[in-house]
Amino acid sequence: MEPLGEVAAQLLDRVRRLRPLVHHITNVVSANDVANATLATGALPVMAHAAEEVEEVAATASALALNLGTLTPRRVEAMRLAGRRAGERRVPVVLDPVGVGLSRLRADAARRLLREVPVTAVRGNLAEMAHLAGGEGFLRGVESVGAASPPQEVAREVARRHQVVAAVTGPRDWVTDGVRFVAVDNGHPWLTRVAGAGCMASGVVACFLAVADEPLTATAAALAYFGHAAERAAGQACGPASFRVALLDQLARLQPQDLRAGVRAGLVELPAAPHGG
Template identity: 45%
Template sequence: MLSKIKAVIEKIKEQRPLVHHITNYVTANDSANITLAVGASPVMASEPKEVEQMAAQAASLVLNIGTLSSLTVEAMLAAGRKAAAKGIPVIFDPVGAGATEYRTAVARRILAEVKPAVIRGNMSEITVLAGVTADIRGVDSVADESNAEKIAGQLSQKLGCVVAVTGKTDFIANGNQVRRLDNGHIMLTRVTGAGCMSSSLVGSCCAVTDAFTGAVAGVAMMGIAGEMAQQALQPGEGTGLFRMRLFDAVSRLNGELLGRYIRLS
């Protein structure tokens, strides 16, 4: 797995895959910039009249329900169905699933109609999709993460896709095969969009490799970049410069740095 992950970053830089996003307006710019930083090419088209054509040209599709509207739901379903039909991997970020009935219903509809290759969410979101009651505050997880590995595995087997639960410890499940990542830094929770950016990195990775390797690689990249960004901070510097250094760290990532930092089991 480690050798495959190292190869992913080089493939992205060589191929510069097009990653189509239909995402939320709060973090769209961050998602685009993190995609560029890793070496892929983002497009953020969300008009229902063009999303099918755009998705068909892409190497992967990222769907993020952070800021829902009836138009974006229509666009996500149309683009998702087109991508899935053409064998283009769909990465689904169920932001805030469980916070409202509408949001949860939309998430379940995307799962049913699109059948994504990867679901990446926090513990509360993944727990809700697994059919278990979970605590959530707005779009933030306050759920107990002690059962993350078990729930990720169960949901992966149920839906037949890769499930990535990100938090203090990250678990990526592909059926009964589960990988654990212990990278990251608490400062990632203090900037908007860390989860959304993780999904963009997963989308960039899945554009050049299989869904399981891509999910592990993308989540690992975000955690490692968080550590590198924090280490680069000077005394007196805080979250604003941490956010800037996060992009710098992703742009510097290569196989050697991934191998040095990754804590994978």
């Protein structure tokens, strides 16, 4: 595999040259920030969520991002319709299972989407992803407070169980297709102090997948780019509010050459999963 900094640089350049349309069905808390993060990365956002139009919109997009943050049964149906249309066109689909262990509605929605939509990548915090792995994750609201298994094993189980690229984000991001693992060390603790930061990260993953041929490295490269922007933003900010603004600025200001030098990520060899795991 090429160095991930080089992969990230090439994909960022491609996003900015091609300006792919990314369809987000996201939550009301973070929709504006997700749209702006998409623009800052270089892609074009469309935020359509009405069930009556999502199939038409998904048919024109280069990637689809589904977010469970502020969920209703009607929105779940819109996600299903858009996801199936994206699948028909072989368009990559990103699922962000926000708070999936918090309620039956969220758990049922995540299971249904993973069953009926050809999801490409799933990005979530440790507790959310542990729930999708069939294990135990601990949430307070939609924030992770831990899990019974280490993040790399949670990611492996999600990837294998659901046939997706799985990304468990935290102090170190773990990205896997169930066989290969990429560890991403870019990021900053202030990302946990901004509502919607994870939603923005998932949106950036969709931007990179829109122009990529290989989903594992594209997902890891997107998270490294997002994390490096956060590192640079923290150097300019005095707290979470100014950090949020600086993060959008840095997503826009980062250039491909910055990623070649600034990405801290790469393949990691892990022991094989236990038999039956």
